[in-house]
Amino acid sequence: MKRGILVVLGAAMIALTACSSTPAPQPEPSTAAPSRDSAAEDAAPEPAPTLPAPGPVTLAVRDATIGGKPAKIVTANGWTVYRFEFDYDNPSRSVCDHDCPGVWPPILTDESKVQVDGIDPALVGSIKRADGTTQVTLRGWPLYRFWQDLEQADTKGEGVGNNWSAVLPNGKPVVPKGAVARPSASFVS
Template sequence: MNRARPVAALPLATAGLALVAACGTNPYATSGAGRPVVLGAQPASAVPAVTAARLISSTVDGMGTVLADAEGHTLYRYAKDTAGPATATCAGPCAMTWPPLVSDVPAIAAGVEARLVGSVTRPDGRKQVTVGGWPVYRYAKDTGPGIALGRDVSADWAAITPTGRKANPATVETAEAPGLGTILTDADGRTLYLFTKDGKGSGKSTCDASCASRWSPLPADGRVTAAAGIDPGLIGRIRRADGTSQVTIGGWPVYTYDQDAPGEASGHGAAGAWYALEPNGCKVEPAAPVARSPEIRQALAPTTGGE
């Protein structure tokens, strides 16, 4: 009678002893020299870091104050984008020359009003920083802080200011406005205003802080030019309390109104102190009240005292 030989039982018993000896210890919970392993986790190097873009103000010769990134590289806006709503159209080869300023989280800004800073989703899904609704970009050939070679590339590209405007040399032009006649505007066609509380020839502006956030001083950091039909002798500049320069016309510090689109003059007559300017530097006396939407009337309601 043949008996089964219990040879195979020995390894099983040995394995059993090994498992008993290891009770309470998970052989898959460590790797290397006892380092814990979390199943399904990525190595730290594979987890993308969350970064916040930074905006700072910078000075460029001939252009005055512009926006820059954390390294001081000048930032630009693109005429083929839109600000309302924000839309970024520079992609593909364009974005290689003009890298968008992207940020995983809201950008950190110094010298820029928080309400002006936002973001827009690009065609590739990334978040691009916007200022005043305009997507902002760098120029690949700008080699360092204070350089703005991009301003000479195309009329579609302009350095951007802390208020979202184009940082071009200040230009005073003329335009026709319904009910007002010929008035003065900036290079973007925005109506220029005087503030009677400043006082003609006083050499100072009384519109600061919250007032200046709605009535933007026309900057005079660089060269100021006047269109044909405007006496260059009427153009001057003053130094504001914050150290920036502002254009004056006929002795009046001049401003644009943030509720205006180009071609509008909705701020004319606001608080009985704000008036569009004639080409001779005097305030416009309207022949008829300026039509305003309910939204504009509501925005102007709390402007008592010019603020």
């Protein structure tokens, strides 16, 4: 029970801070001897999140309500897609790495042609990620899903950290986030 609560709290903290503009605070190291239970828990670390397998991708448009207003948003294989305002669009580059893809899985393609429905094909592209996978872009912006979108109609990632945006068919954010001051290169590398 205790471990389950810690896992849920840890996941919530990651969701709120992953890829935000400031790194998450680190807990102070404990000087107390570990209890028998905590020593057993420490011996079996949680596995790293796995990324979705690359495959064929179809980008399409669907109706949604964002911030109480109707909007036409982009989906990938039926799921809401997002862009990270700290990424780069010209030239395209993702800075969502380390733990970030566990919360914001990139839209990965098997390098087959991305199919489109309601989106200008000239706006669709791809980039090679640092791990060698190929990520789909729209108007230069790398595209992602949000791990808490459990249903295809969900848009729970909109506005997280004030730097994640659901995407319009032209690649712009549904809700503009204003000027973005990107973190230093040491934070994003």
